[in-house]
Amino acid sequence: MTEHGNTPRIRYDEGCLAAHALNVIGDRWALLVVRELMLTPRRFQTIRSGLPGISAAVLTQRLSQLQQAGVVRHDAALGVYALTESGQGLLPVLQAMCRWGAMHPGHDPRRFISPTALMISMTAMIDAAAAQGRHVRAGFASGPDRFVLSLDGDGVLRAAAVREVDADFTLAGSGNDLARAVYGPVRLNDLAPGGIALSGDADAAQDFVDLFRLR
Structure with a gap:
C-alpha cells in the first residue's frame, strides 16, 4: 500500500483488477480492521x-x-480512525465474504465475534424474501456499543451505530451471546437467563431473529 492515488505496493504482479484490489487491502488483518470501522469511527x-x-x-x-x-x-484531534468513502465501499465485499464463508465447512460460531462483525453478518445473512414488506427497528447493545438494524419494506437490512437505541425491541449481551440469539435454534425466551437481556416487544424480537439462518 502507498499514498492515496499512487500505485499500491505490488504483492501480485498482474493486471487483474482483483489482484489490484488485493494489492491495496490484501494484507493480513486489513479487511478485518475495515470491518471494525464500517459502522462507526473508533479509537485504536x-x-x-x-x-x-x-x-x-x-x-x-x-x-x-x-x-x-x-x-x-x-x-x-479526536484520536479516532474512520473509513473514507473508498473504505465504506468495501461493505458489499464483507457481506459477500460472509455469505460465501457460510457455505463452507469449518466455521465455528463459538469463537470470538465482535458486535460489529455480527451486525455486518446479519445484513448479509437475512432471508431477504421473508423480510420483504416488513418494517422493523431492532436494537442491539453490547458493552459500550449500540446499534439499530432497520427493515424498511424492501427486504434490505441496514445497520447503524447509534448513541441511544430507539427501536421496537433491544437485545443486549456479548457478541457471541447475541450471535447465539440470532442464529441459534433456541427461542429468545429460553436464552434470557443465559446472558441475553430482552426489552421491548418480545414477539417482534422473535419474529425478527427468525429471519436469520447460517447456511
Missing part, C-alpha cells in the same frame, strides 16, 4: 478489542497502510 484500543488476535504493532502498521491507501483517515 477499541479497534483492537474487536480483533483479539492482533498485536498493537501489527494494528499500527495496518492502519498506517490503510491511511496511505486512502481507505482509512485519522482524526488526530
